[in-house]
Amino acid sequence: MKIVSVHEGVVPISSSIRNAWIDFSSMDCSIVAVVSDVVRDGKPLVGYGFNSNGRYSAGEILRRRIVPRLLDADPEALLAEDGQLDPARAWDVVMTNEKPGGHGERSVAVGVVDMALFDLAAKIAGQPLYRWLSDRYGDGEPDDKVFVYAAGGYYAPGKSLRDLQDEMRAFLDQGYRVVKMKIGGADLAEDLERIEAVLEVLGGDGSRLAVDVNGRFDLTTALAYARAIEPYGLFWYEEIGDPLDYRLNAIVSEHYRGPIATGENLFSLQDARNLIRYGGMRPDRDYLQFDPALGYGLTEYLRIQDMLAQHGWSARRCIPHGGHQFSLHIAAALKLGGNESYPGEFQPTGGFADDAVVEDSYVGLTDTPGIGFERKAEFYRVLRALH
Ligand SMILES: O=C([O-])CC(=O)C(=O)O
Ligand SMILES: [Mg+2]
DSSP, rough: OOEEEEEEEEEEEOOOBBBOOOOOOOOOEEEOOOEEEEEETTTEEEEEEOOTTOOOHHHHHHHIHEEEEEEEESSGBBOTTSSSSSSHHHHHHHHTTTOOOOOOOHHHHHHHHHHHHHHHHHHHHSSSSHHHHHHHHHHHHSSEEEEEEEOOBBTTTOOHHHHHHHHHHHHHHHOOSSSEEEOOSSOHHHHHHHHHHHHTTTEEEEEEEEEOOOOOOOHHHHHHHHHHHHOOOOOOEOOOOOOOOHHHHHHHHHOOSEEEEOOTOSSSSSHHHHHHHOOOOOOOEEEEOOTTTTHHHHHHHHHHHHHHHTTTTGGBOOOEEEEEEEEHHHHHHHHSSOOOEEESSSTTTTBBOOOOOOTTTEOOOOSSSBSSSSGGHHHHHHTTTTO
């Protein structure tokens, strides 16, 4: 098989929401279509990819470095021994002449293309991605449903406690048992009021509520919040300080007994390994949120999984950031602990198949070959328009 063309574009996923660090007024993301010479039902098979929320489109890097390397490569260099497309070999090709470290936006550009290549490889095999992955990288018996929690609870102009409660109630009505809200964008007293308002909706059950700081706190504030929220017994306390401040995380983990989650802004094996080495993360209770769509794709995520296993971590401690279909397949195939979901945000890219049903905080997968963007009508329309 050969890659015939690669098309790249940008789609807005903006909204009026705000976390403790950024607002999403100009958030967008890159999308790509990788067209192959494999024809099925009279049409060429096409793989699609995009980057999840939080990092902007990476078009310049895609156009100048990543896509030309893919198109200029000897077609054989992209194939496995069995002659099939091998995204891991393509990864080496697109990373040619890239120095180590400084992972920034490059990991986003590579992640978008890597996703499209996995979508394409599974489509060529005629399998949904989770089955294709499970046969190659898992134990051949993927999970048939994946734990998902509803992320939201953002700050927004004019948003009242009542609005926050209504938002959370709607998540429960949609089938979610666990919800997440933002903290750290107000002072401690106001955030505690917001947390208690949400706990009221959850019947006082803190184990169904996660809180997310988006990296805002210094050590003093992190410890003050830790003391204040520990009695609630929350699902997790997320991204407490700067993503690269491993020592801060380690100190908080010595003082906060509940689960901590972090990793959504660590985009490489090396950064993930530093978190495990120096961040004080506890394999018996904490959660790792590395997002394959932002961090060099699934090819790098598989290396991270190997590293975690070497350090005694179960894949079940991983619940990727991003709320997208790619990680849903990965979660089922590699038997992760679950996947994020944003029922109300980041359209048209975010979320699962249009007819996906969440039941008791679990969602099933579709049997559509590849990732299944074809089952997400609005997004598929945008992707189709690329080529
Ligand atoms: O608000 C964001 O940037 C998204 C986020 O942290 C999350 O989904 O955990
Ligand atoms: Mg987060």
